[in-house]
Amino acid sequence: MSEPVSEPLGKSPGKPLGKPLGDLGASVSEHDVVAVGCGPFNLGLAALASTVDGLDLVVLEEQPELTWHRGMMFGDASMQVNFLADLVTLVAPGHPLSFLTYLHDMDRLYTFTVRENFFPSRREYEDYLRWAAAKLPSVRFSHRVEEVHWDAAREHFTVHAVRGDGTPLRMHARNLVLGIGTAPHVPDALAALPPSRLLHTADYLYREADVDAAAKVTVIGSGQSGAEVTADLLGRNLDGGPAVSWLTRTASFAPLDYTKMVLEMTTPAYMQYFHSLPEEVRDRLTREQWQFYKGISTDTLEEIHELLYRRQLEHGPAEVELRFGVTVESAAVDAAGRAALSCRHRDTGQTFVHTTDLVVAATGYRNRRPVFLKPIEDLLLRDGRGRHRVRLDHSVELEAGITGRVFVANAETHSHGVSSPNLDIGAVRNATILNAITGREAYRLPKRSAFTSFGAPPRTS
Known part of the structure; x- marks a missing residue:
């Protein structure tokens, strides 16, 4: 531009x-x-x-x-x-x-x-x-x-x-x-991998040469960034690029909840209500509301499904694997120089080792x-x-x-x-x-940004 x-x-x-x-x-x-x-x-x-x-x-x-x-x-x-x-x-x-x-x-x-x-x-x-x-x-x-x-x-x-x-x-x-x-966050479970085997989504397009050189790329995490990288990898896979794995610990590849009444919880009115709550209540709500900010846009999910359908139709490209409910517990480099991820399947408790050439950490950001x-x-x-x-x-x-x-x-x-x-x-x-x-109203703030009333009604005698 x-x-x-x-x-x-x-x-x-x-x-x-x-x-x-x-x-x-x-x-x-x-x-x-x-x-x-x-x-x-x-x-x-x-x-x-x-x-x-x-x-x-x-x-x-x-x-x-x-x-x-x-x-x-x-x-x-x-x-x-x-x-x-x-x-x-x-x-x-x-x-x-x-x-x-x-x-x-x-x-x-x-x-x-x-x-x-x-x-x-x-x-x-x-x-x-x-x-x-x-x-x-x-x-x-x-x-x-x-x-x-x-x-x-x-x-x-x-x-x-x-x-x-x-x-x-x-x-x-x-x-x-x-x-x-915020800064890109790499969890402790992946921290032992050398830079040659690990990148964060924040650096994905800067590391395209490493992506293209890998025989297999594994994305860890299922937010919007992880989904966009997976879509890009699936496109490369169709063109003869690397095998693709997508692993996440969440219970599904879940969409962002962008329905209009739910979006009222992203308004200034809800922010004021949230701030008024006790600390332990705020922390609980933050955990429960993960789908507001850690989910995936429906457009991206549809794009991924379409790419998978094309792959099924055309046959031939390298392996593709999608698994949710998987926790990566540790990572190391094996004797062949590849990344070996020690994983646990959350529903069954079964452990397994996932081997790959390059790990893309879609693991978010921290303050x-x-x-x-x-x-x-x-x-x-x-x-x-x-x-x-x-x-x-x-x-x-x-x-x-x-x-x-x-x-x-x-x-x-x-x-x-x-x-x-x-x-x-x-x-x-x-x-x-x-x-x-x-100390003055330099800008008029919205006084009614949601139709929903978030707090309890006033007490009556």
């Missing part, structure tokens, strides 16, 4: 972006908000903040440019949320950084309308994100955050960062927003624990399981006497529910954060 050339979006009158404080061996500046990480959530925060009068926000991103799930950017991959779940529209439909404005700027608005498919491709969504980032002077790439300290005397956080050219920077702010995203927070780690309060205690406004509870605030984005599933990583909640969360920071 080509990078659009455009003028930066103008700031409303207010404090200048990055007021110099003097030369103390590093470039020093003062801001209202420093946001760390530039994925869709903090980019959306910058977009909404760009039209808030008097608010000085800067976003720091270590990488030199914005990329989004490049390792899973299949040519026909579609978003699972529609275009309204962009950076801004669900709280500010007239915002100049909406997806519709992007389409208009790219002269694709009319053809997108005629297309009558309101789910953009992943490639188009990434291009939209890059278009928005190019219009925001508050977003700074190649800026690595190294440490954050709390200055009690001045009542602000000091963010120590390094620019890509090695220039040290010091930024002061009363508010931090952490949007550093990162940022090293740069170590100097203030003791100030961030945690729950009984060591997770940050997060308020309804997405700020972390801090030790008494700390007047600054630390907000989190996509690190609060335990406190706000399984919808918190969803793109369609991003604009509402960012509006909530900006309202809390400014």
Whole structure:
């Protein structure tokens, strides 16, 4: 996708972006908000903040440019949320950084309308994100955050960062927003495999040469990523590619539950209800609601079945094996240099060894624990399981006497529910954060986002 050339979006009158404080061996500046990480959530925060009068926000991103799930950017991959779940529209439909404005700027608005498919491709969504980032002077790439300290005397956080050219920077702010995203997770059962025999779905398209060189590839895990990789492998298999195995511990290759009344449980209304519940109830609901976020789209399941049917019709391609209800308990390299997975069939308890050339771990992501927070780690309060205690406004509870605030984005599933990583909640969360920071209703939040009433009715005498 080509990078659009455009003028930066103008700031409303207010404090200048990055007021110099003097030369103390590093470039020093003062801001209202420093946001760390530039994925869709903090980019959306910058977009909404760009039209808030008097608010000085800067976003720091270590990488030199914005990329989004490049390792899973299949040519026909579609978003699972529609275009309204962009950076801004669900709280500010007239915002100049909406997806519709992007389409208009790219002269694709009319053809997108005629297309009558309101789910953009992943490639188009990434291009939209890059278009928005190019219009925001508050977003700074190649800026690595190294440490954050709390200055009690001045009542602000000091963010120590390094620019890509090695220039040290010091930024002061009363508010931090952490949007550093999640990291690919490889479970302990697979950790003993060498890199030559193991890859995570996040790196799948970067490792195509290894996939093509393998005689047999095994996918472990049955979420959307695992299903998309399996579909790609089945296509390769039809063209003479490797044998394919797909193993998962879930009780079936289960679909995402995207029925409309169930989707009401991904709304801001349900998020507020979820946050009000006791910790043990929230943890139970998170386990029970796995099909909201760990299932597979019905389109992908149908594609897989069609590929399997074609294989049955055409005969000849290498072996294909699909098994659910299988737990991988350990892994090692056998005498022949292949990956040997020690497995247990959950229904029968029977154990067996599965041998393969390459394992693709479709085992999800986990929240990162940022090293740069170590100097203030003791100030961030945690729950009984060591997770940050997060308020309804997405700020972390801090030790008494700390007047600054630390907000989190996509690190609060335990406190706000399984919808918190969803793109369609991003604009509402960012509006909530900006309202809390400014102390006013910078953006009007939805007051009725679901028809369902989630709590018990009021008590009657």
